[in-house]
Amino acid sequence: MRIGILGLGRIGAFHAETLAGLDAVESLIVSDPAAGRARAAADRFGALVADSPEALLAAGVDGLVVAAATDAHPALIRAGVAAGVPVFCEKPVARTMAEGMEVLKAVAGRDVPVQIGFNRRFDAGFGAARAAVRAGALGPLHTVRSTTLDPAPPPAAYVAASGGIFRDCSVHDFDMIRWVTGREVMEVYASGGNRGAAYIRDHGDADTAGALLTLDDGTLAVVSNSRYNGRGHDVRMELLGFADSLAVGLDDRLPLRSAEPGVTFPAGVPHDFFLDRFAAAYRAELTAFTEVVAGSRPSPCTVEDALAAGWIAEACTLSLREHRPVPVAEVRRA
Known part of the structure; x- marks a missing residue:
């Protein structure tokens, strides 16, 4: 083709x-x-x-x-x-x-068909986590923790056009929370801060942000994001259930040090960039697109899927600005 x-x-x-x-x-x-x-x-x-x-x-x-x-x-x-x-x-x-x-x-x-590029849907770890949740292996979930931490901020021109940290960065976490759990986000409460580059603050954005999401079955999801993670590019998800717990991104390239005496994990060179962390996922994503083109599979991430994560980002952006909980239904339009 x-x-x-x-x-x-x-x-x-x-x-x-x-x-x-x-x-x-x-x-x-x-x-x-x-x-x-x-x-x-x-x-x-x-x-x-x-x-x-x-x-x-x-x-x-x-x-x-x-x-x-x-x-x-x-x-x-x-x-x-x-x-x-x-x-x-x-x-x-x-x-x-x-x-x-x-x-x-x-x-x-x-x-x-239209496929939107949310590459984490093609990461092996996130896929295994989704399968475990859907199979009931963790029991009912009570907490999800999702993290995206960049090693350094993007340029000022990028920040100016990005729409803000929730729309640009956290949206990947929001998509993964929906995709892995199979649940919808009902309400958000977001906060953020600026201790880094002035140009991020000048554009009305935060360089570090967090959000507490309430899912439609009562599960709580905690999202953490920053433009400043000195040790590397850290993307993880923790799924905590009544029967078991599971983590994505817990490997030897995790950009985190242990303070425990004698612990050598993680032992590898930390991930330092998203193209490094998700190289295999990008290849799988585009392989999937060739299958969509060939007509052998439907779109694995539709426009509607992408907009669903976008509405969560909109709610978080409003919550950050107004310092209050925001139901996703408040911002979502049919």
Whole structure:
């Protein structure tokens, strides 16, 4: 199959490399507003270059990968669906939830699958945790702890366009809480602080944040996020049940030291970047997309799935601003 890639920045170039190594992918065609980036990718992977999204779609592709700037996501998703081409789009669906809902309306009822890029759904540890919860191996859950800690903050320009830590970072935790537990979030209470770069505070954002979520069966989920985790990139989930407990990310590359005498775990080099931590998950995610393109599986992360996590982020953003609990139903629109 031929796959088109729109956007050849950091994640787009990474996806191009991954796709070029998949057996199901026979060729790539790429496009980026920065012609040099498209040409560099084409030279590296033997891809063709299109000078616009329209030209790329007109050239004929079996599947479309959207890794362009967030503002471009809605139009590019619509263009792919209108052309009858299955679309993979990096999260988020759109900059705002209102725009995301418009995308949902545009693709609803169309026989063209759209997959949104929440890569943790393809991580082996998270998958095993989901299977254990769904099999009842932990008994009823009472507490979930989900953590995403970055080693350093993103640049000021990225923060300015990100929508805030809950929409940009915590949303992965929110998606995993829903996906692993099979439950919905009913209410949130969020807090945050700033002890780092002034530009994060200046954009009305927090560099460290936490949220307490109440799920629809009464389970409590605690989410912890920071732009400053000096030891490395720390992504974990702990699932505590009445019968057993289970952790994701508890391996030798965990960026955490033990204070207990004689304890040598974790013994490996800490993860230092999300592309390092989730390299295998990204490959599995794009392999799944080739199966979506081939028609052998439905989308494993739909626009509706992505927006469900987005509404939790919206509720947390409001909670942080107004210092109060916020029911997700208060912000969610049909």
